[in-house]
Amino acid sequence: MSLPKTQKAAVKVGQGDASKVEVKEIPVPSPNSDQILVKINYSGLCASDKSLLHDEWSSTGLTQLPVTQGIAGHEGAGTVVAIGSDVQDLWSLGDRAGIKWIASVCRKCEFCTNGRDECHCPKQLNSGFSIAGTFQEYVLTDARYATRLPEGVKDEEAGPIMCGGVTAYVACKRSAVRPGQWLVLPGAGGGLGHLAVQYAKAMGMRVIAIDGGDAKRDLCLKLGAEKFIDFTKTKDIPAEVTKITTYGAHGVVVTAATKAGYEMAPHLLRPGGTMVCVGLPKDASVIAGAPPIMMCLKRLNVVGSVVGTLKDVEECLDFTARGLVHPILTHGGLEDINRFCDDMNAGKLPGRAVIKIAAS
Numbered sequence: 001m002s003l004p005k006t007q008k009a010a011v012k013v014g015q016g017d018a019s020k021v022e023v024k025e026i027p028v029p030s031p032n033s034d035q036i037l038v039k040i041n042y043s044g045l046c047a048s049d050k051s052l053l054h055d056e057w058s059s060t061g062l063t064q065l066p067v068t069q070g071i072a073g074h075e076g077a078g079t080v081v082a083i084g085s086d087v088q089d090l091w092s093l094g095d096r097a098g099i100k101w102i103a104s105v106c107r108k109c110e111f112c113t114n115g116r117d118e119c120h121c122p123k124q125l126n127s128g129f130s131i132a133g134t135f136q137e138y139v140l141t142d143a144r145y146a147t148r149l150p151e152g153v154k155d156e157e158a159g160p161i162m163c164g165g166v167t168a169y170v171a172c173k174r175s176a177v178r179p180g181q182w183l184v185l186p187g188a189g190g191g192l193g194h195l196a197v198q199y200a201k202a203m204g205m206r207v208i209a210i211d212g213g214d215a216k217r218d219l220c221l222k223l224g225a226e227k228f229i230d231f232t233k234t235k236d237i238p239a240e241v242t243k244i245t246t247y248g249a250h251g252v253v254v255t256a257a258t259k260a261g262y263e264m265a266p267h268l269l270r271p272g273g274t275m276v277c278v279g280l281p282k283d284a285s286v287i288a289g290a291p292p293i294m295m296c297l298k299r300l301n302v303v304g305s306v307v308g309t310l311k312d313v314e315e316c317l318d319f320t321a322r323g324l325v326h327p328i329l330t331h332g333g334l335e336d337i338n339r340f341c342d343d344m345n346a347g348k349l350p351g352r353a354v355i356k357i358a359a360s
């Protein structure tokens with residue numbers, strides 16, 4: 001397969017709030033023996049991409065590394081166009097592949113070998129953070145950790161599932177909410193939240209969506225939420241949740257990366273309920289939890305959740321292949337990333353932004 005020498009990429013320029021991306025021409029890389037080269041058709045734009053591009057987490061030490069060349073993105077879907085010498089038994093030219101936040105793991109440590117925790121591999125490589133990401137036309141990735149995309153899932157939907165989808169899905173599982181029980185989703189109309197509504201519904205949970213405005217209400221109810229609470233109109237949200245559920249919700253997944261969201265979440269739970277932390281605020285002073293007396297008397301659980309395993313991603317894609325979960329997409333190109341980041345900051349980005357990367 002003949003490949004070009006150069007490609008277009010969205011490259012970070014500047015620092016902090018003033019940083020932006022510029023579309024530049026850079027070389028097309030060649031795969032090492034254990035890598036594949038994927039021509040990216042679509043890449044989702046995650047809130048984590050915005051945070052890395054704008055150095056929002058610099059106080060925690062999470063900053064994009066120089067080796068990325070300033071190229072973010074970790075929700076890629078495309079076609080295999082070159083294969084390393086050691087992995088030609090795994091992939092064929094023309095296969096469809098997905099690239100995730102976790103691009104590679106060591107496959108040797110305790111977390112990789114216990115069958116459930118490879119997301120915590122200390123030697124993992126992360127797309128757009130420790131290696132160049134998917135905001136470029138051609139991306140190198142570990143052939144043994146790339147995701148094979150199934151029939152019935154379009155690239156434009158598969159991209160956002162690589163992070164947004166699996167993050168929402170695993171968070172629903174981490175909530176320990178059983179079919180028929182109540183799950184509350186603050187920020188339910190956002191990029192992660194609208195996916196969590198769909199996964200929770202498909203998993204048999206009863207969903208209470210929290211967000212603001214008629215458009216978010218209509219979206220959440222359309223996607224399967226049983227109840228909607230408008231935070232701009234409801235003075236006492238915990239009381240409203242208790243009114244709906246009698247004793248409080250069995251679980252709450254906090255996708256909104258706000259101090260208010262994290263402070264409210266424990267008050268929405270019944271005794272024995274579980275709060276799942278997902279949204280990552282740029283304010284390092286935000287704490288997840290509750291006063292010890294509430295934690296003890298209500299026997300609350302507070303857990304964190306981060307993306308998902310290779311198997312989790314396969315399960316997520318199957319929900320879409322079966323027609324149960326579909327990202328609500330706002331389309332654009334590499335030149336729209338700055339605008340989408342601004343819209344995300346303003347809370348004006350419907351659903352999930354997806355970037356058309358390579359020309360057809």
